[in-house]
Amino acid sequence: MTDQPAVTPDRPHDLVGIGIGPFNLSLAALAHGVPAAPGHPHPLAATFYEQNPAFHWHPGLLIDGATLQVPFLADLVTLADPASPWTFLNYLRAHDRLYPFYFAERFHIERTEYDAYCRWVSRQLPGLHFGHQVDAIRWNTDRHLFEVDFTQLDPAGEAEALGRAYTRHIALGVGTEPFVPEPLRPLTDAGGLPVIHSADYLHHRQELLDAGHITVIGSGQSGAEIFLDLLRTRPHGAEKIHWLARTPAFAPMEYSKLGLEHFTPDYTRYFHALPEAVRDTLVPGQWQLHKGIDADTIAAIHDELYRRTLHGTWPDATLTPGVTVRTAGRIAGRLSGTRIELHLSHTQQATRTRLTTDAVVLATGYRERPLDTLLAGLAPRIRRDASGRPRIDEAFRLDLDPTVTGHIYVQNAERHTHGVGAPDLGLAAWRSATILNDLTGTTPYPLPQRTAFTTFGLAPRPAPRVPGQGAARSPQDEYR
Incomplete structure (x- = not known):
């Protein structure tokens, strides 16, 4: 854990991440060294808080021989930045294990190895604060900043000190619960x-x-x-x-190659554009995908x-x-x-x-951890759908009242708006890159325009041509 910097309204963070699981760890890794804004001379000021004393990924399920259900390329960063120092292959290189991995010919690595890789990243990245429990989030209308109250915990999990951070934006990655x-x-x-x-x-x-x-x-x-x-x-x-x-x-x-295209950015964008009622009928029927x-x-x-x-x-x-x-x-x-x-x-x-x-x-699964308690101070400013769930836009931002000029991004709390790929490790790097591109107003991570062979919907039919304006319509136009 790094030392806590002095943070004031006059020197706020650009981003505070709450929770350090794989998704916010991905965001922290990709945020490392990214400029804060176009022409900004300093890198993004990002810090992340996690109440647990160290990173551990599902420690109760690290059964000997159990593997990830996604390829090793679905690490924290590769699908957005394969040249990053935080790739799984660089982890192997740092531990002098590249050749053994090469000869093992493993596309799906064991869970214990993925956990060890994430812990390796978490121990080296600056700005990660374990043993910090976030208690409340508020919007300071005078400063146009978020206030994040936290409790620093001792090794036994008892309160040791109170603190407050100020930030322009927030990323919620509090994960799921049994x-x-x-x-x-x-x-x-x-x-x-x-x-x-x-x-x-x-x-x-x-x-x-x-x-x-x-x-x-x-x-x-x-x-x-x-x-x-x-x-x-x-x-x-x-x-x-x-x-x-x-x-x-x-x-x-469902592990066919075309079936797996439901875990692509293309399908995520398609799903997000569907009406809410349609999305709600789709998710239960897609259980075999995940x-x-x-x-x-x-x-x-x-x-x-x-x-x-x-x-x-x-x-x-x-x-x-x-x-x-x-x-x-x-x-x-x-x-x-x-x-x-x-x-x-x-x-x-x-x-x-x-x-x-x-x-x-x-073995009854997990549910998204409720955000209502953490966001109680912002409840009147959060816009919700017909079922009372937070609305989340295409850039993974909560739909907030316009008086809140900062953004709250969510990770793995958006299945109702973005589909079955929300908890999938294979979309972690893409989502993190999407958030950083939006947050900085630049494209530190250029993202692919197309990611699937499947076209998930029909293109809107062009408007009818008015006689005398442009070419005449042919019968075939009715079917385009």
Whole structure:
């Protein structure tokens, strides 16, 4: 962490980033050394605050062998600036590992390596302040600046000092938080039971392995990886694992080359231009683009299950899609202590049953972290859509009252306006570059005009030509 500079209304920051996950780390890396404005002799004055004591990316899910679902080129900077010192390849070079990586021929790197790469960047970039919790944001109408109040935390997470920063613009990158469906909240609220979210899996792995029977809930990549990891460590013939999912199948992620074009700037722009009601109908139907399971993981699960049939018995592992958990609670076991009872219903069969288990892993995904508390001081100035969500323009700026002359940019809080690519690492560098180009009023990062072979919409039909003005229309014009 760098020393906190003296920041006053007379010497404000150009940009304050709140949260240091991969997306704001990407923004910080690309902002490093960028001029603040056209002809400005000094680089952009940017600082970033994060309440955690250091950078860590999903530490509870860094399972051995688990890989990113995007190529290594989807690092913090490469797709906007492949010559940046903060590329993944430069990280390998700095650690004398370029040749081993070259011969490994890996397009998808392990999550642990991506985490190590991001930590390497975070330790070298100036202006990153870990152990700083942002408490409030306000607009100072006299100074035409944002005020950012924060609490500096000690290593134990206790308040150590209070501070305030002034800035022309803000970038919110507070990330997502684990989601627990309503029927399962009684289990997590009660405590004292081995019911954990997948985000904390590795922190409780041994406790889960010691359980007699384990149930994994959730059909996405995390649920699949956790099921596979548990399966590999359970004894043959006595695995005692259930894997339940709401989806009608344990479906592979859409990973065809044209399907992946939904994660391009072209599709993002197309999606943003659609009416709000249309956007809202699209996102739920696109779950397989980002909530399916990697085909290699599905194959590995099937291979492991098949190996366990070689001696003539089937594994004690039950995989059931199309299941909804209606309610959940605790019951007293006959021969053991408290157990967990799940009340299930099957969507297609319209049947119900109960499942008793000793431990539950909730691979139920994440939700965007609410911004209302952090932005409470700006609430009257934020314009919202018909569903009460913040409006976000094409440049990733909150739609604010015109009296607020500064911008608040958002990262991974705009799925409702920008589509399924919002949380995708492959769009991180492009979004960061878009923000910096807009913020500086220049193009420090020239961006491609076209990124997909797919044309996602029809071009508007030209206005009819008025007789006597220009060429006459032909019948074919009706179809152009």
